[in-house]
Amino acid sequence: MKRVKVAIIGAGIIGASIARVLSRYDNLEVHLIEKNSDVGWGVTKANTALIHGGYDDDPKKFPLRAKLCIQGNRIWHQWVKELEIPHIWNGALIVALTEDDFDELETLLERGIKNGVPEMRIVDKEEALSLEPGLNPKALGGLWIPIVGQIGPIPAVVAMVENAVSNGVKLHLETEVKGIKLENGEVKGIETNNGLINADIVINAAGLYADEISKMVGIDYFEIHPRKGEYWIFDDDVPGPRRVLFPTPTPISKGVVVTTEISGHLMIGPNAQDLPKEEKENLATTREGLNEVWEKAKKIWPNLPPKSKVIRTFAGLRPEPTGGDFIIKAEEEVYGFINVAGIRSPGLTSAPAIAYEVKEIIERDLGIALTEKYHWNPYRRDITHFFMLPREEANRLIATNHSYGKIVCKCNKVSEGDILEAIERMKFIGVKTPSIDSVKVRTKATSGTCQGTFCKVRIVQILAREYKVEPWKVTLKGKGSEIGVGDVKVLLRRTHDGEL
Amino acid sequence: MMESYDVIVIGGGPAGLAAAVKAKELGLETLLLDENEFLGGILPQCIHPGFGIHYFKEELTGPEFAHLFIEKIKDVGVKYQTSAYVLNIENYSDLEKKIVFSSPRGIKEVWTKTVIYAAGAREKHAFEIGIVGDRVAGIYTAGEAQTLMDIYGIMPGKEIVIVGSGDVGLIMARRFALEGAKVKAVIELMPYPGGLARNVMILRDFNIPLYLSHKVVEVRGKARVEKIKVVKVDENFKEIPKSEFWINADTLLISAGLMPNVRLLQRIGVKIDPSTGGPIVNELLETTVPGIFVAGNALLINDLVDYVAEQGEIAAFGAKEFIENEGIPSKKWIKLENGQNIRLLAPHYLSGERDVYVYARVSAPMENVKIVFPEIKKKLRSPMVRPAEMLRIRLKAEEIRSAEKKITMEVIPQ
Numbered sequence: 062m063k064r065v066k067v068a069i070i071g072a073g074i075i076g077a078s079i080a081r082v083l084s085r086y087d088n089l090e091v092h093l094i095e096k097n098s099d100v101g102w103g104v105t106k107a108n109t110a111l112i113h114g115g116y117d118d119d120p121k122k123f124p125l126r127a128k129l130c131i132q133g134n135r136i137w138h139q140w141v142k143e144l145e146i147p148h149i150w151n152g153a154l155i156v157a158l159t160e161d162d163f164d165e166l167e168t169l170l171e172r173g174i175k176n177g178v179p180e181m182r183i184v185d186k187e188e189a190l191s192l193e194p195g196l197n198p199k200a201l202g203g204l205w206i207p208i209v210g211q212i213g214p215i216p217a218v219v220a221m222v223e224n225a226v227s228n229g230v231k232l233h234l235e236t237e238v239k240g241i242k243l244e245n246g247e248v249k250g251i252e253t254n255n256g257l258i259n260a261d262i263v264i265n266a267a268g269l270y271a272d273e274i275s276k277m278v279g280i281d282y283f284e285i286h287p288r289k290g291e292y293w294i295f296d297d298d299v300p301g302p303r304r305v306l307f308p309t310p311t312p313i314s315k316g317v318v319v320t321t322e323i324s325g326h327l328m329i330g331p332n333a334q335d336l337p338k339e340e341k342e343n344l345a346t347t348r349e350g351l352n353e354v355w356e357k358a359k360k361i362w363p364n365l366p367p368k369s370k371v372i373r374t375f376a377g378l379r380p381e382p383t384g385g386d387f388i389i390k391a392e393e394e395v396y397g398f399i400n401v402a403g404i405r406s407p408g409l410t411s412a413p414a415i416a417y418e419v420k421e422i423i424e425r426d427l428g429i430a431l432t433e434k435y436h437w438n439p440y441r442r443d444i445t446h447f448f449m450l451p452r453e454e455a456n457r458l459i460a461t462n463h464s465y466g467k468i469v470c471k472c473n474k475v476s477e478g479d480i481l482e483a484i485e486r487m488k489f490i491g492v493k494t495p496s497i498d499s500v501k502v503r504t505k506a507t508s509g510t511c512q513g514t515f516c517k518v519r520i521v522q523i524l525a526r527e528y529k530v531e532p533w534k535v536t537l538k539g540k541g542s543e544i545g546v547g548d549v550k551v552l553l554r555r556t557h558d559g560e561l
Numbered sequence: 562m563m564e565s566y567d568v569i570v571i572g573g574g575p576a577g578l579a580a581a582v583k584a585k586e587l588g589l590e591t592l593l594l595d596e597n598e599f600l601g602g603i604l605p606q607c608i609h610p611g612f613g614i615h616y617f618k619e620e621l622t623g624p625e626f627a628h629l630f631i632e633k634i635k636d637v638g639v640k641y642q643t644s645a646y647v648l649n650i651e652n653y654s655d656l657e658k659k660i661v662f663s664s665p666r667g668i669k670e671v672w673t674k675t676v677i678y679a680a681g682a683r684e685k686h687a688f689e690i691g692i693v694g695d696r697v698a699g700i701y702t703a704g705e706a707q708t709l710m711d712i713y714g715i716m717p718g719k720e721i722v723i724v725g726s727g728d729v730g731l732i733m734a735r736r737f738a739l740e741g742a743k744v745k746a747v748i749e750l751m752p753y754p755g756g757l758a759r760n761v762m763i764l765r766d767f768n769i770p771l772y773l774s775h776k777v778v779e780v781r782g783k784a785r786v787e788k789i790k791v792v793k794v795d796e797n798f799k800e801i802p803k804s805e806f807w808i809n810a811d812t813l814l815i816s817a818g819l820m821p822n823v824r825l826l827q828r829i830g831v832k833i834d835p836s837t838g839g840p841i842v843n844e845l846l847e848t849t850v851p852g853i854f855v856a857g858n859a860l861l862i863n864d865l866v867d868y869v870a871e872q873g874e875i876a877a878f879g880a881k882e883f884i885e886n887e888g889i890p891s892k893k894w895i896k897l898e899n900g901q902n903i904r905l906l907a908p909h910y911l912s913g914e915r916d917v918y919v920y921a922r923v924s925a926p927m928e929n930v931k932i933v934f935p936e937i938k939k940k941l942r943s944p945m946v947r948p949a950e951m952l953r954i955r956l957k958a959e960e961i962r963s964a965e966k967k968i969t970m971e972v973i974p975q
C-alpha cells in the first residue's frame with residue numbers, strides 16, 4: 062500500500078489536533094513540523110484557556126467560527142478524558158451592568174440557539190449573584206452559559222502530540238520551514254533548515270505566520286496581523302470567581318475575562334491591541350495594556366487584590382485574519398496544500414472540530430480514501446502529579462521510587478519524580494534542547510507564588526543530569542535563553558587568557 | 562504507635578538550627594525537618610564574611626557559621642531529617658499538633674506538643690514589583706543568582722543591572738564584580754540606600770553607580786535580556802516625565818526585599834501582622850495559635866544572622882515554658898505598638914514576667930534621635946537610625962509591668 066505523506070506546519074493546538082486525528086489512518090504518514098524547541102509555544106502558549114460556548118459568532122458573517130466552536134466544545138468533552146488533559150466545566154456568566162446590556166444578551170441568546178448551543182438562559186440579578194457572590198453588586202443580571210469550560214492549552218498540545226507520536230506521527234522540532242517544493246502545481250515537500258521533508262499534502266497551521274507560509278506557494282489572498290492581549294495572574298490564596306465572568310461584549314471584543322484558571326489562580330485579561338503585521342514576535346507586556354485590563358476587570362470583579370499579590374503578567378498574540386473568519390480549505394491552485402489559517406478566538410475551542418474538518422477536506426477535496434488503523438490508541442496517560450495523589454498512593458509510589466518523595470517546587474508541590482517523568486516524555490516526542498519551560502508546562506513547577514526563585518536552580522540540575530549537558534547550557538525556553546554564560550570563573554579566564 | 566516529640570522545628574536555617582540545639586539542651590525531645598537536601602538554609606550560599614560576630618564572637622562566612630551549628634546539632638544529638646517537605650500542620654488541640662511531611666521515605670505523620678516554625682523568607686520577584694516588557698532569560702532574584710553561583714558554580718551573565726540596594730543586592734554586586742562581570746548600575750527606589758552601611762561601601766570599592774530615587778520599569782530582549790529601562794521618581798515615588806533612560810545589559814537582578822514565608826501558618830489561622838508580614842507573637846515568639854512558635858525571617862526580616870539565631874533560642878525557651886505549664890502563663894498581656902517612625906516591630910504582646918528583646922525597624926533614616934517608650938518613661942539616645950538596620954532594645958520585666966495596657970515605641974528627634 063502506498064502511504065500518502067502529510068506534513069503539518071506548526072505544533073500548536075491546531076497542528077497537534079490535526080496530527081492526532083490524522084494519526085488514525087493507516088495510509089497516511091504524518092510529519093508535524095515545529096520551529097520552536099517544544100510544542101505549543103506559539104499562539105497557544107498565552108491563551109485565555111477557555112472552551113467557549115459557541116454563541117458569540119454570527120453564522121452569516123463567520124460561518125466557520127459559528128459552526129466549529131460549538132462542535133469543538135462538544136468534542137473536547139471526550140478528548141479531555143481520553144488524553145487526561147486538565148480541565149474544568151464551570152460555566153460562564155456574561156454580566157449585564159446596564160439595562161441596555163440585556164439587548165445584547167438577548168441577541169447572543171438568539172444566536173446561540175441558532176448555532177445549536179444548549180442550556181443558555183438569561184438570569185436575573187438574584188440568580189447572577191447566587192451563581193457568583195463576589196460579582197459587582199451593581200450587576201443587573203446576565204446570560205448564563207453552563208457549557209463553557211477551561212482547559213490547559215499547552216498541556217492539551219503536549220497530550221495530543223504524545224498521543225499522535227505513540228500512533229506513529231513523526232515530530233520535527235527546531236525545524237523551520239524555508240520553502241515549499243512544488244511540481245506541476247502539486248505539493249512535493251517542505252524545505253527546512255534540516256533539509257527537505259517530502260510531502261504529498263502540506264497543512265498550513267502556522268498560526269501568526271500562516272500568511273507567510275501560504276505565500277510560499279503563491280497564495281496571498283489573506284494576511285495575518287497580530288492582536289495583542291495582556292493578562293494578570295494572582296497568587297493562589299486570592300479568592301476568584303467560580304464561573305468564567307465576561308462583560309457584555311462589544312462588536313470588536315468579547316472583553317476582559319475574570320476567571321479562576323484551572324490551577325486555582327485568579328486571572329484577568331485580555332485586552333485587544335492591534336499590532337502592525339511585522340510585530341509577530343512582540344510579546345512584551347505594557348503598562349497601558351495591563352492598566353486597561355485592570356480597570357475593565359474591576360467593573361465586574363471589584364475585589365481585585367493588591368498589586369503585591371500579582372505573581373505574573375504576560376501577553377499573547379491572536380492571529381487576526383483578513384475577513385475575520387477561519388480560513389480552512391484545500392487551495393485549488395496548488396494540489397495538496399491546505400490552509401488552516403487565521404485561527405483566532407475561538408480557536409482553542411474549535412481545534413478538535415477544525416481537525417475533523419481537515420480530515421474531511423482530505424477525503425472530499427483531495428479525493429484520498431482514508432483507511433483506519435486496526436490498532437489506533439485513543440488514550441494517553443498524564444504524568445504523575447504528586448500534589449494530586451491521595452496519601453496512600455503517594456506512599457506506594459515513593460516506596461518504589463524515592464524521587465517522588467522529594468519536593469522540588471515548593472509552591473506547587475511538584476516532586477523530582479514528576480519532573481523525571483516530564484523529561485522522559487520530552488525525550489519521547491523528541492525535545493532536544495532542555496528547557497525549564499518544558500518542565501513547567503508539564504509539571505507546573507516554577508509557576509507558583511515564588512515564580513521558581515527556589516526551584517529553577519534545582520530543575521536546571523536535573524535537566525543537566527538527564528540531558529547530559531553543562532548546567533549553564535540548560536535554557537529557559539529554547540536556544541538563546543541559556544541560564545548562564547559558563548562556570549563562575551569563565552569571565553576571569555577570558556580576561557586573563559585574552560580569549561573572546 | 563505514632564512518633565511523638567516535644568518540639569518539631571520546621572526549617573534548618575540559622576533560626577531552626579539554633580532553636581533545635583537550645584530545645585535539646587533544655588531537655589526537650591526534638592526533631593528538625595528541612596526541605597532541602599542539606600542543612601543550613603541560605604547560609605551555604607552566603608560565602609561572604611559577616612556572620613556570627615555576636616553569636617560565635619568571630620567573623621565567619623555563611624558556610625562556616627552553618628558548619629559550626631550543624632556540628633552542634635550532632636553534638637547535642639538533635640534528630641533531623643533533610644528532604645522533608647512539610648505538607649501540613651494540623652492543630653489537633655492547644656496541646657497537640659500533627660505534622661505531615663513528605664520525604665524520600667514516604668509521607669509521614671508525627672505528633673508534637675509544640676512547633677517552632679523557622680521556614681525563612683522568600684524573595685520578591687520581577688512581576689511583584691511591576692516590571693513590564695519581555696519575559697526573557699537573564700532575570701534573576703539576587704538570592705537565586707547567589708545559589709547559582711555559590712552552590713552550583715554557574716555564572717548567570719556578564720553585564721548586570723541590580724534593582725534594589727538591599728544587602729543581598731549589594732553583596733551580589735560585589736560577587737559579580739569579583740567574577741569579572743560588569744555591574745552597570747544599582748537602581749534604588751528610595752532616596753537612600755537600603756543595605757547596611759558596610760555593604761553600601763561595596764559600591765564605592767568597585768565603582769558601581771548607584772541611582773537613588775529611580776526605578777526599573779521595563780525589560781526588553783528577544784530570548785535574553787538586552788536592555789533595561791530606568792526612570793527617576795519624585796518624593797512621592799511618582800515617575801518624573803521624560804526622565805527615562807535605557808541601560809544595555811544581559812542580566813537583571815531583583816533585590817527588592819524578602820517576604821516571611823508563612824503560608825502553612827496562615828492555613829491554620831495564625832494571625833499575620835501586615836507590617837512585618839510575619840505572625841503576631843508574644844514575647845516567647847508564640848503565634849496566635851497556642852504551641853506554635855516562630856523565629857528568624859519567618860517572623861520578621863532580620864539584618865543579622867545573630868538575631869535570627871537568638872530568636873530561635875527564645876522560641877525554644879518558649880516551647881519549654883509551654884510544655885511545663887500547658888500554655889504560656891501570664892497575668893496580663895501588654896500590647897506593644899508602633900508609634901512615630903517605627904515601621905514594624907515584634908514581639909507584639911509582653912507579659913512583664915521576664916526581660917524582653919524588642920526588634921524594630923524605622924520607616925525613614927534620622928540623625929540624633931531618642932527611642933522612646935512613653936508609657937514606661939524609657940528613653941534611649943541614638944546618633945542615627947536607618948531602615949536597613951534593625952533596632953534591638955532590651956526592656957526589663959519591671960519596666961514592662963509598669964505599663965497599664967500598652968506600650969508604644971517611637972523614634973523622635975532629640
